[in-house]
Amino acid sequence: MKLELRGITKRFGSLVANDHINLVVNSGEIHALLGENGAGKSTLMNVLYGLYTADEGDILLDGVVQKFKGPGDAMAAGIGMVHQHFMLIPVFTVAENVVLGHEPTGILDTLDIDTARKRVREISDRFGFEIDPDALVEDLPVGSQQRVEIIKALARDAKVLVLDEPTAVLTPQETDELMGIMKGLAKAGTSIVFITHKLREVQAVADRITVIRLGAVVGEAKPTDSAATLATMMVGRAVDLSVSKKEPKRGETGLSVAGLTVIGDRNNKVVDDVSFEVHAGEVLAIAGVQGNGQTELAEALVGLRTPSAGSIHLGKMDITHSSVRDVIDAGVGYIPEDRSKDGLVGDFTIAENFMINRSYGPPFAKGLNIDFGNRERIASQLIGDYDVRTPSQVTLAKNLSGGNQQKVVVARELSRDLNLLIASQPTRGVDVGSIEFIHERIIATRDAGKPVVIVSTELDEVTSLADRIAVMYRGRIVGIVDAKTSRETLGRMMAGATV
């Protein structure tokens, strides 16, 4: 089915999220929609899927103008969408999930699960998905869950499949498998819209590429164009994705973790007997696919989770059971992975956000009072130093873009006198320009002789920042390797293989 978007415009108040976007996806084509976070990709796809109504423009399927009042209309017209966050019910089987919402029924309105099972097996066999219709979704690995989502769309005869950032949660191997599946589907005639900001994947799988920036189409590109060309189109200027850094000057041990075990929310060992050391002046990156215990490890290091066994030493100081406040006061800077939940108070101003972890004493407090003079001075200095783009320091944090929000967090944490920096997903959802800036600051912290721990699921980020890489899998550290280790080896480690 040929999909055509003509002059799609979507405004939210004064913000133009989509500005007269034209897009043609031919039958059986994999069309990559490439753009930074915040470029308007998801808005466009939500318009296509009937979740938003376009202010202007038309959606055409095989030349016929469509009017979608909701996702139901879009699905009926043959559009399927695989969201970044899966819309699956974990305690249901694959077959039950696939038919949810349009269940085949037998006599007396009972669920005809056999028909559902057969349909799943049919699709799975046809495209080589290797999915058991009777498996519970919660027992499946993430990559398989994603395939269930794809089966869901195909079971409803989707002719146009939209994949929204499908590789964010996958291991490199799973990513490769997904790309194989995409190619197979395209060959069978399904049109695929592939939303991503990862250049490598676009080059590997796309037939055509449309780049959008700030809500408008910048142009089309070919998969054979170089990564640098694509990146330049995405951000509108040449960017250097690699981080230039000197050899690390290792000092004494700054952080040593021994036998650390953390029991998680579901009473399982989310961090399992983890030991490592980080020296002053080096960056240790904790790599791994999301959900393998990295988050919990970082939270344990800063006192947000209590370890059930093991120890954490900051220099010579035992901080295993210290409160968060004591850890902060001991000079541990922490950039949490979810800035809007844990890193910022959205309804506070930028200036207020600079003082949230230092409200007890100088420079932000004078006795029982907030020191407004100091706060104003420090805020304007940090806004300048860290290039936070904001109309004023009394702008609410929630009104900033993702990159600027992250700069506020980074500024707050790095402007203190640190003995250790822990940065979890420091550039998640951040524009390329800000990524560069934040990476530079992290390396500068290292070069100032501080130990730095980075937790990241982005392999590019890990390899460009780290001096050493620890790979986590199911709560354990599979191995600690040099930063020059090949992507393939790292990928295998992320899937659990020991070196």
Place this chain on the structure above:
Amino acid sequence: MSDVTETPVERRGVAVVREIMSGGSTRAILSVVAGFVIGAIFMVFSSEEFLAAAQYLTSRPTDALSAAWTAIAEGYSALFRGSIYNYKADDFVAAIRPMTETLRFAGPLIASGLGIALAFRVGLFNIGASGQLLFGALWATWISTRVSLPGGVHLVVAVLVAILGAAAYGAVVGFLKARTGAHEVIVTIMLNYIAAGILTFFFRTPELLREVDGGGTPKSDAPALTAQLPLLLGSEFTLHAGFILAIVGVFVYWWLMERSTLGFRFRMVGHNADAARTAGINVERTFVVAMAVSGAFVGLAAANQALGVQAGLTPDLDGSIGFDAITVALLGSSTAPGVLLAGLLFGAFKAGAPQMQVIGLSPEITGVVQGFIVLFIAAPPLVRAIFRLPPPQKTTVIADWWHKLTTKGDAK
């Protein structure tokens, strides 16, 4: 990564409070207007002239209209005479007495409203003003009737005990929430019953607080003269120093929430408890402290009720203050000036209701108006629809102005 920055899933109750609080003064004023309009409808339909004229509405509609207008005008001028200035009074003292009565009624509403407002700002629903007030009043009554102290000292001690008693009762709520995860709404409602029971028990038991030569009904002695809140305007008026306590409370509340680091941490927890925890704030301890401070403000109202009288007290000494306080905090957007104004408005309703009864109107109409005002506040889309307001803006002119006023000169 999605293009839309995801907002954290917050506790639903907190989100609702934030939505209600975010309306600002525009919506508060419009809600009051809408409430008065509904009050007017009630007045019209309780007017016999109107009902009579309505019988022949189609032949002479002007009769009904003018009867309706008369009913509204008479009703609200009675409210005005009862609460602000009685222009029909014989002398000046009688003419301005309503205004002083409004202030007298407003005092405890403002004080307890501040307590509820503080809890709201920390993301807590304190429905327990009634219990905290009764518990504070219980110990203040003990001091005022069972302890002899020199003048001056006696009153100060009694007021402090009222504050501490109410604060302790509030802290229990915070403690139970922090330790057991019990929801503060359930806990405060139950503690209201418990406080009422304890107070009645004390007022009924001769060995405890029952009036010395009283009968079987639960009642205390009148507070000792040395422990009574002094009258402010001489014996011609009943306005006493309880109102001063409330005004002091307003200033303390303003300082606490806008200037102090403790208030900063309260607000931080209220806006985003996860971020507060990550920033090293002990969120559970903050709940306990916040509920204690919330109770302390209610304690000012307890002092007002226990020490602002010359007669013995009965177990219903809290009146409807405990629940009116919630409406005051909501209408006042939990800000110091907002609570002050809202408390004055509802105080005026209480003071003015009897005058409405004098002209044959049901005084409960003021209760209906009060209820509708808060309903409009609590159901923002309703007011927006009635007045065709635009969807909520991120800031309003008044919010900006207020922000500039409270954070001196960080405008850049």
